[in-house]
Amino acid sequence: QVQLVESGGGLVQAGGSLRLSCAASGSTGSIHTMGWYRQAPGKQRDLVASSVSGGSPNYADSVKGRFTISRDNAKNTVYLQMNSLKPDDSAVYYCNARAGWRLAPDVYWGQGTQVTVSS
Numbered sequence: 001q002v003q004l005v006e007s008g009g010g011l012v013q014a015g016g017s018l019r020l021s022c023a024a025s026g027s028t029g030s031i032h033t034m035g036w037y038r039q040a041p042g043k044q045r046d047l048v049a050s051s052v053s054g055g056s057p058n059y060a061d062s063v064k065g066r067f068t069i070s071r072d073n074a075k076n077t078v079y080l081q082m083n084s085l086k087p088d089d090s091a092v093y094y095c096n097a098r099a100g101w102r103l104a105p106d107v108y109w110g111q112g113t114q115v116t117v118s119s
Contacts, residue, residue: 009113022095
């Protein structure tokens with residue numbers, strides 16, 4: 001089992017920045033992918049960015065050039081640096097981890113952290 005705890009959300013004005021953090025605990029040695037998803041009211045949960053061990057990060061087109069995902073494997077933590085924030089970025093952001101067999105991984109979610117961008 002893996003537990004994920006997010007932090008760093010909040011209220012920011014358009015054009016501002018926030019950094020989200022997600023700390024993993026438990027069976028962290030089996031994690032191969034960590035990422036961030038977001039869900040706005042009435043919308044589906046969508047991928048924002050993901051990081052696969054040994055691979056290049058992947059970003060949603062809407063955040064490319066503005067958001068950066070990074071991992072500190074020693075701390076079992078993934079970060080999402082969000083710059084040039086827009087009101088459309090407002091959502092609950094969820095940390096995601098995938099562990100075990102890559103073809104059928106165990107999927108874990110954090111509790112979510114609210115990001116609100118005011119215009």
